[in-house]
Amino acid sequence: MGADRSYAYGAAAGLLGDLLLGDPRRGHPVAAFGRAAAAVDRALWHDHRGWGAVHTVVCAGGAVALGTLAARAVRPCPAASVALTAAATWAVVGGTSLAREARAVGAALERGDVEAARARLPHLCGRDPQALDADGIARAVVESVAENTSDAVVGALVWGAVAGVPGLLGFRAVNTLDAMVGHKSRRYRRYGWASARLDDLAGWPGARLTAVLATAAGPDPRGALRAWRADAGKHPSPNAGPVEASFAGALGVRLGGTLSYGGRVEHRPVLGGATGRAVRAPDIDRAVRLSRRVGLLALGTTLGARLVVKGLVKELKGRGK
Secondary structure (H helix, E strand, O other): OOHHHHHHHHHHHHHHHHHHHOOOOOOOHHHHHHHHHHHHHHHHOOOOHHHHHHHHHHHHHHHHHHHHHHHHHHOOOHHHHHHHHHHHHHHHOOHHHHHHHHHHHHHHHHOOOHHHHHHHHHHOOOEOHHHOOHHHHHHHHHHHHHHHHHHHHHHHHHHHHHHHHHHHHHHHHHHHHHHHHOOOOOOOOOOOHHHHHHHHHHHHHHHHHHHHHHHHHOOOHHHHHHHHHHHHHHOOOOOHHHHHHHHHHHHOEOEEEEEEEOOEEEEEEEEOOOOOEOOOOHHHHHHHHHHHHHHHHHHHHHHHHHHHHHHHHHHHHHHHO
């Protein structure tokens, strides 16, 4: 069994494992990485970009090194290679937990229990829930589903297809570091700069693939493409912009607008505003179903691209002999 086939079987098994099992309640590998990264943060923190870069290299580089060593160790055994890839894919992909949390908030809103929805929202995003009404909560959930489809599913599959297990672990490490130190708080404005910029680079291909697949798989491809082209560049994030705009257009809703994080108010441009309506509670389930379709299409797309590129490389090598 070749390396490409081992990766394909393992990635498919890992994504299936996420669909069936979701994340464990305790002992998640990403949580373990987070604790280790927090310990490095406590040891290295200085209000300086250079120290922040060291933190990023130590943590993300350590994850890539661990993945490389593990992949080399199991390379002689195809079954072990498949198992390792499956375990790594399951560990870094979070589509089922994303769907579960989003639907829990949606169910509370459908019951008219806004307080329960507010209590559940922090499981998904860092918004100030007390500042949101029912429609504001629904909008925050749809935005989180859109962005995390890229961050928690598609981006990982892209880097897995590029670099195997080291790519899977490295992408999740970079994305986790950005969530931990990449925000613009007083403590991390300089120290987290390297993690935030690296996350922008690592997330770039996955975000564009997510936008393409959301456009193709959504109920309104023309609306998704129109919103992507018109509104994506208005978003302050180079990667969240295409993803949220394409989801907004595909679902026919408006995203963006006034947000509140940790007491800090942001006024963001509206995405999908040309034809979209306000987000309502039933749109949460529609967003989750679109996210599911995008994740499955991303698996097929990335595996297919990996095989095509490998074939082209072999052909070029053959011509060079």
